[in-house]
Amino acid sequence: MAxxxxxxxxxxxxxxxxxxxxxVLVRDGRVAALGAAAVAQAAPEAERVDARGATVLPGFVDPxxxxxxxxxxxxxxxxxxxxxxxxxxxxxMVAKAAARTPAGQWIRAFGMDDAKYPEGRPTRQRLDxxxxxxxxxxxxxxxxxxxxxxxxxxxxxxxxxxxxPAGGQFLRDAAGRLTGMVLDSAMQxxxxxxxxxxxxxxNFHTDLPFEQLSxxxxxxxxxxxxxxxxxxxxxxxxxxxxxxxxxxxxxxRLPVRTVAMPLSHQLDALAAVxxxxxxxxxxxxxxxxxxxxxxxxxxxxxxxxxxxxxxxEFTGSLYWPADDxxxxxxxxxxxxxxxxxxxxxxxxxxxxxRALEAGSRAYGDDFRPRIEHCGYPTREHVRRFAGxxxxxxxxxxxxxxxxxxxxxxxxxxxxxLQPVREELDAGLRPALSSDSFVSSFKPLHTIxxxxxxxxxxxxxxxxxxxxxxxxxLRAHTLDAxxxxxMEDRIGSLTxxxxxxxxxxxxxxxxxxxxxxxxxxxxxxxxxGRIVHQR
Numbered sequence: 001m002a003x004x005x006x007x008x009x010x011x012x013x014x015x016x017x018x019x020x021x022x023x024v025l026v027r028d029g030r031v032a033a034l035g036a037a038a039v040a041q042a043a044p045e046a047e048r049v050d051a052r053g054a055t056v057l058p059g060f061v062d063p064x065x066x067x068x069x070x071x072x073x074x075x076x077x078x079x080x081x082x083x084x085x086x087x088x089x090x091x092x093m094v095a096k097a098a099a100r101t102p103a104g105q106w107i108r109a110f111g112m113d114d115a116k117y118p119e120g121r122p123t124r125q126r127l128d129x130x131x132x133x134x135x136x137x138x139x140x141x142x143x144x145x146x147x148x149x150x151x152x153x154x155x156x157x158x159x160x161x162x163x164x165p166a167g168g169q170f171l172r173d174a175a176g177r178l179t180g181m182v183l184d185s186a187m188q189x190x191x192x193x194x195x196x197x198x199x200x201x202x203n204f205h206t207d208l209p210f211e212q213l214s215x216x217x218x219x220x221x222x223x224x225x226x227x228x229x230x231x232x233x234x235x236x237x238x239x240x241x242x243x244x245x246x247x248x249x250x251x252x253r254l255p256v257r258t259v260a261m262p263l264s265h266q267l268d269a270l271a272a273v274x275x276x277x278x279x280x281x282x283x284x285x286x287x288x289x290x291x292x293x294x295x296x297x298x299x300x301x302x303x304x305x306x307x308x309x310x311x312x313e314f315t316g317s318l319y320w321p322a323d324d325x326x327x328x329x330x331x332x333x334x335x336x337x338x339x340x341x342x343x344x345x346x347x348x349x350x351x352x353x354r355a356l357e358a359g360s361r362a363y364g365d366d367f368r369p370r371i372e373h374c375g376y377p378t379r380e381h382v383r384r385f386a387g388x389x390x391x392x393x394x395x396x397x398x399x400x401x402x403x404x405x406x407x408x409x410x411x412x413x414x415x416x417l418q419p420v421r422e423e424l425d426a427g428l429r430p431a432l433s434s435d436s437f438v439s440s441f442k443p444l445h446t447i448x449x450x451x452x453x454x455x456x457x458x459x460x461x462x463x464x465x466x467x468x469x470x471x472x473l474r475a476h477t478l479d480a481x482x483x484x485x486m487e488d489r490i491g492s493l494t495x496x497x498x499x500x501x502x503x504x505x506x507x508x509x510x511x512x513x514x515x516x517x518x519x520x521x522x523x524x525x526x527x528g529r530i531v532h533q534r
Contacts, residue, residue, distance in 0.1 A: 004027075007039060010507055023039050090126075121171075143437065152190065169184070201342070227441060227521060228444075291340070293325060293342060297376075357388065369390050391482070422465060521534065
């Protein structure tokens with residue numbers, strides 16, 4: 001393995017005990033030296049990268065990124081906004097897909113954001129206008145919902161007499177007929193699924209050929225390293241995902257370091273064989289166990305103490321009654337699992353905190369409980385976070401992508417969403433993440449949105465919760481690594497840590513965050529090897 005010397009750089013080490021430097025040397029898969037020592041120690045045959053005065057950082061760490069599902073979405077039809085901004089656009093997109101798809105085959109699309117449709121939510125009748133010869137499923141941007149056509153319902157044998165499962169719902173019109181919109185855990189009944197997860201979350205673990213998933217993983221991996229991502233945590237891993245990740249690891253084709261967070265439906269099976277986190281190596285490991293408290297803020301099923309929506313129409317849905325969630329989390333902690341709980345609304349946040357308090361007592365020291373999304377904690381909740389050492393795992397891209405919808409639906413409450421400034425001031429270590437496939441996996445987009453707190457339409461959303469560049473970078477590197485329990489190995493350019501380095505084509509400290517989208521990653525070093533050069 002050749003030395004890699006990056007020189008003429010503005011190195012931001014992200015190590016609070018180290019100053020910046022102008023060079024970094026990677027040797028034998030680890031950071032070997034910084035500054036003048038790096039240049040002096042580099043072997044004559046070292047691969048040399050001239051950063052031309054641009055920023056150099058540790059590889060970005062995304063602690064909430066559905067890697068395999070993102071790979072799947074990249075290979076499917078694209079229903080994302082603004083390309084698809086009306087129901088008519090959606091019907092047209094499906095009709096075009098049907099024209100090139102053999103009759104009887106499924107048409108699958110990702111990214112529908114119906115909150116922005118002037119006509120409101122799409123229906124199966126509208127999708128039927130596009131095709132009655134193909135079963136169609138269009139996933140909501142949140143991943144929690146979907147809309148299907150009549151052929152899909154018939155293929156699955158679902159009629160108007162179908163019962164709503166715990167944690168989910170089939171929407172119906174005034175006459176009681178199915179509209180085709182399916183919410184949260186009811187998604188399990190839509191497609192052939194690889195695993196049954198009950199009401200432990202939305203089931204997007206579709207039964208697809210292993211070879212297909214493996215190929216898509218490799219395709220997505222190239223995009224990830226081009227964006228500077230070197231470590232991710234997949235926050236909803238079932239047997240489907242783990243099989244693909246393990247095979248890629250064994251073949252040396254896992255594109256980035258991957259932490260697999262098992263979904264809570266597997267608690268009993270994993271406990272029966274004595275597995276608890278952490279387990280694995282620096283390339284593939286098991287992380288915290290994932291639980292769900294409430295639904296999706298983007299899709300209107302988050303649970304608040306006061307209903308939300310332009311007409312107060314959203315009351316949300318819980319995946320578990322409060323006592324059941326507490327019992328599950330406590331049982332997992334007793335079995336040795338750190339935990340992560342998807343939580344959006346303030347009422348669901350209270351349920352989650354009760355569960356985490358019980359889990360902390362059962363687990364003992366260094367529990368590091370995570371709250372995924374951490375949408376709307378009250379000030380009292382944040383105070384309790386500090387006592388428990390809660391790690392809020394935030395996705396500020398939501399504030400850009402859906403902030404206008406949040407302002408319409410939540411009013412003034414929208415300005416308290418993801419209060420990262422308040423969390424930092426309370427002494428917490430919040431992490432930034434993407435929730436890809438729900439939003440852009442590019443870390444520079446996430447960092448800009450944490451700094452700007454501005455909607456797609458240009459309105460401020462909780463501007464007082466904005467954070468600085470260095471705070472945002474730390475939350476996407478060192479503190480994200482802390483979230484995964486890997487801060488001793490990744491997240492900063494500290495000599496001795498793993499050799500994951502990113503070179504940009506601009507000096508971020510001299511670039512306005514509005515322009516971060518124009519900044520590119522020119523070189524990505526992963527495990528001491530150059531895996532991307534622009």
